[in-house]
Amino acid sequence: MADTPPDAQGHRARLRERLLVGGGDALLDHELIEYLLALAIPRRDTKPLAKALLREFGGIGGLLTADAEALGRVPGMGETSAAAIKIAHAAAIRLLRTDVAERPVLANWQALLDYLRADMAHDLTERFRVLHLNSRNMLVRDEVMSEGSIDQAAVHVREVIRRAIDLGSAAIILVHNHPSGDPSPSRADIEVTRQIVDVGKRLGIAVHDHVIIGRNGHASLRAQGLI
Template sequence: MATEPDNTGHRARLRQRLFEGGPDALLDHELIEYLLALAIPRRDTKPLAKALLTEFGGIAGLLTADAEALARVPGMGETSVAALKAAHAAALRLLRDQVAARPVLANWQALLDYLRAEMAHHAIERVRVLHLNGRNMLIRDELMNEGSLDEAPVYVREVIRRAIDLGSAAIILVHNHPSGDPSPSRADIEITRQVAEAGKRLGIAVHDHIILGAEGHTSLRAQGLI
């Protein structure tokens, strides 16, 4: 008969705490430890969990890290990387479903929660465009471009053409600042105004441009910059 790993009892206790206490019952490293244990059942995963959280600056940075970065950590194999990415994907789908269930402008906090989980901790700059119908319901959430540590190009013509293709009544521009500081640059402000002006001619509203970073977010609409 196969010998049970020495930490079977410890994992059972973690599992019981999770069942009885819900999502806040486990510390971050315990949650990651248990998740990794499902992928690597015959290994003590606590040291690896702690190393991952240190490497990526916490659970948010860890779950949003790309697969290649995770695989470079000693002890991480394909199965354990997949376990972490599956957990992240499940969380994003839950948050995205909450956004899609109601008009976006009446559900702003849910939108911010989703966007922070999706974009705030990426190591490169990425641009998304959220397309809304006439009732401000989300009809498409698309990654438009990605670039470097400090720049991802936004092309006005591409944004507007895609909005026309989808029949969008309005759009929300979104991008992240890998530096962590969500303050808008002059280029961010200028491209937002260009997209808004081009959209206005065609009856496509730009509701906002949201910039995300590890330190928070900035709404150009709230700042009076649109």
């Protein structure tokens, strides 16, 4: 492949300078992705590919959370460039998860929501996860319990409680995503939550909340008075 033209090299240098001086906010979304891709495929003008990716996945959130197979279907993307996108997402999730783990979860609620939204808001498959907390409400385990079809994740009350007992959890927080984007709880969401709350109460395991994540925001069953 031909070397990057001098004008493109100059453009890339200007992006680098803006990033180093002004931080991430100094670059537009497509410029962030353009520069990231340039690190993976340095001998190519990556601006058209960056813009194409953002169009395909509906923005930077959808792009970063897209799986490698979907990324690979975009013309111009290969394994190296797909890996660059995935490592950026993984680093962001790792940073947000660290913020959650360092303080009691109930005193750090916004950090928890930021972590969950970054990890789940754009998923096309529904996932049900349980956050296990100790007696100080510190996060000790974050586990995906089930992955469903695009519109349903199977939740087994006994499995959730059994796992909490196995881990010695003092409390749990239930979390799942709605791929539709609308985080409003369904009747089934409310019913299964109440079942888990009832069983947990008898065994001394508190259910602090059930949080539903969607592209359009989040819903807390506790805040809505549903549990």
